[in-house]
Structures are given as C-alpha cells and as structure tokens.
Amino acid sequence: MQKVVIAGSGPAGLTAGIYSARAGLAPIIFEGPAPGGQLTVSAEVENYPGFPEALSGMELMERIHKQAEKFGARFNSAMVEQVVKDGDVFKVKAGDKTTEAQALIIATGAQARRLPIPSEKKFYGKGVSGCATCDGFFYKDKKVIVVGGGNAAMEDAVFLTKFASKVTIVHRRDYLRADAVEVEKAKKNSKIEWLIPWVVKEILGNDLVTGVKLKNAESGKTFELECEGVFVAIGHEPKTDVFKDVVQTDEKGFIIVQPGSTRTSTDGVFACGDVCDHKYKQAVVAAGQGCMAAMDVDRYLGIKE
C-alpha cells in the first residue's frame, strides 16, 4: 500500500512530488502522455520567479523533475486510466498494473482544445498544428492562419510572422479575450490580418493543407481562404475524464476544490494546477497549489493515523 499517488507531471504534480517526498510520503508520480506538461512547448518562460534570464519550458520542467527525484519521488511513465475507491483505499490503474494508495493527488492539467470538425483530425500534423514554436519553421514564406482570440493566439500569430509571408487571425467572436498588450503587439504587425467574427467550417487539401472554408458568424456568408498552415490556439480543457466517478467537477469539467484548499468532494483525493484552475492557469500558481496538495495530504494521513 502506497501513502500517496500523484497523477500528472507538470508544475503542480512535480511540486506535490517534491513536498510529499520531503515529508517522507514516498510518492509515486504517474507522468502520463505528456511528461512535463503544457509548459514543455513554451519556447521561453520569462515570468517564473528565480529565473531572470528566462529559460525554455522544457528546461524548467527538467529542473523541477530532477528536484523531485532527488528527494525520493518515484516516476512511472504510465497514464492513470481508472480510479476506484474501495473504503479508504484508492485503486489506481495505470498501464498494466493497479496501485493501491491511501491518498491521491490529481494534477493532470489541461490539454489543448481541438477544432470540432472532422477535417481538423484528418490534417493534424499535415498542416494543422497545435504548436507554433515547433512547426512555424515549416511555413517560411507561406500563408498561415491562427484560430483563436486569446493570448496564446496573439503570441502564436506574432511568432509566426518570423516565418510566414502572411498570418491571418480567425476568431469566432467580435471581441478578443487576449490582454490589451498582446492584442496591441499583433495589431502593430504589418504581416498580420484579421478575420473577425469568422469560423473555420472545413479544412481543405490533399496530402497537405491548401486552404480553409470560412463562415461569417453573423451573416452566414462563406468563402475559401488559401493557406498552408492552420495553427489552433482556442484554449485548453481540463483532463478529468477518468476522475469523474471519484470527484465532483463543474460544468466545464474542472475539479471542484474547497476554497483555500486542495480538498475535493472526496476525502483523500486532492487536486491542484490547471485541472481545477480556470482563472489563473500559470505555472507558478500550479506549483503553489502542488505544494498545498502535498501539505493537505500530509495532514490528512496524519489525522487518519
């Protein structure tokens, strides 16, 4: 029987790992399909305290990983697929085995939302991309679109102007969710054009993308726009599917935690990071909540004994 199992390996999961390892709880961290989490696709992290010279998201996550390992956290690359509560014990199925634990920390974060059209799936990796920093390079002197109206969309659009001949931001509403600073940067860039409020109805192409079919959200008018790259930046959704039978989630799928705590609706289950945070979504906040979760678990196990 394990004391605590942690699902997820982003800033929240790994910080929970550091604190619970130091508390002598010998945590097992199930890393899941994206070790290091969302931050690993960030080219530069400039706002994480303690790193004034900025570093890549990957490097930051490698450092936190090392730190957790140093204090005795154990890592398993499998993803948690099922959790069954049996009295006071949690049976956590990951990969081909089941681990029993007294407490569970859910830190599975969020994943990029995809466009809800079949052709998006068909062309994913063939012109449709969720990672501008990875794939922008392939669009030198080509036309691309960025779908979305948040900070990520603005940042992606500006980044892509380094390569593309033209970047068109396509957004379904007539207002932008992004911060004024980010919108300003995009508006000032002469390579960026705007299509607002337009919706991507279909992605066109043969082996690779050649264009998109757009529909005006107000008039219903449609037209085809030539482009070779479609960068999707329409936000993230919490990865809570496998936990829905164990803890309460809100209508958007975020795990509900008690204010000022990481306790969920179920005793012995704690949540931290983007999986329960629809407001801040910052690495440093996730790390802070990871610390809270480890301390909450320590207290919970202490009271039980």
Added chain:
Amino acid sequence: MSKVVEVTDQTFEEEVLKSDVPTEVDFWAPWCGPCKMVSPIYDRLSAEYENFKFCKVNVDSNTEMARKYNVVSIPMQMFFANGEKVDELLGAVPEQVIISKVQEVIQRFPTDERGRLKVILSSWIEHNKQDDENFTRWENKAQELKEDAVYDSLLKAAREMRKANERLSQLLGEL
C-alpha cells in the same frame, strides 16, 4: 549507450533507404520542446534492439528530406523498410506507444530468412482462412451431390486441404 545515427539530406539514402534492417527516423529540431521528450526514449531503445536501426534528422539543417516526406509537424517519427516509408508516429507519444510500433514494424519486416518465411506463410494461411466461409458453402452443396464420385473426391481433397492448413497454423505457432 545510444546508437542513434545522425542522418543528413546527403546520407539519408545510404543510411535509411538502403538499410538492410527496418529503420525509424526521428525528425526533430533543437528549438522544439516536445522533441526533447522523445529523443531520450530513442536513445534508450537504440541500445536494446538488434535488427532495427534508429536514425534522426535535424530538420533545421536538413530541409530536403523533411520536404520530400511532407514533414510539417515535429516531433515526427517515420518508419522505413525496403526503401519505402511504411508507417509514422506524430508528436511526443508515450514510450509504450513507440515500443509497440517498433515491434509491429519488426514483425512486418523481418530481417532473417526464417522471419521472412514466417511472414509469407502467415499471409498464405490468413488468405486460406478468408476462404473458409466459401468452403463451408461449397461443402454443403457438395454433400448433396455426394452420390457423384467426382464431388465425393473433391470433397475429400478439400477437407484434406483444410486440415493441412490447420496443421500449418499450428506449426507456424511453434516456429
């Protein structure tokens, strides 16, 4: 120790297309975060597998092969056998997914004579199995015409064939 071979546009043909064994090519770039998640996995696997080759192409300095194989998203892993692309894996996928894909490709494209024979034999048996339903239909008809010596002999011969096929499957399992 990693045995991953660094391949360039110039050495791609020699190292990948003319390789005697099935090959995996990891298209990556130094500025791609998720690429850094998969490359240690390939380093590890390359030390474990004998009749399989692991290569990587830095697309930042080798754009020709990336263009030829329509690589527009990385990390992209492509699998090659007998000079042709046979499969691909997109993105930073978990180690287990990579392992099963490598094993699948090894099974499909064996490098030893025995392995090749096995592939030929199993596709033949598979083919015969597909005909099973037809045989049953035919068998029922032939039963009705049993009085006719020709149909009786045919029926017997066909049943022997079916039996031989079952024996073949069994032997193949023991190979």
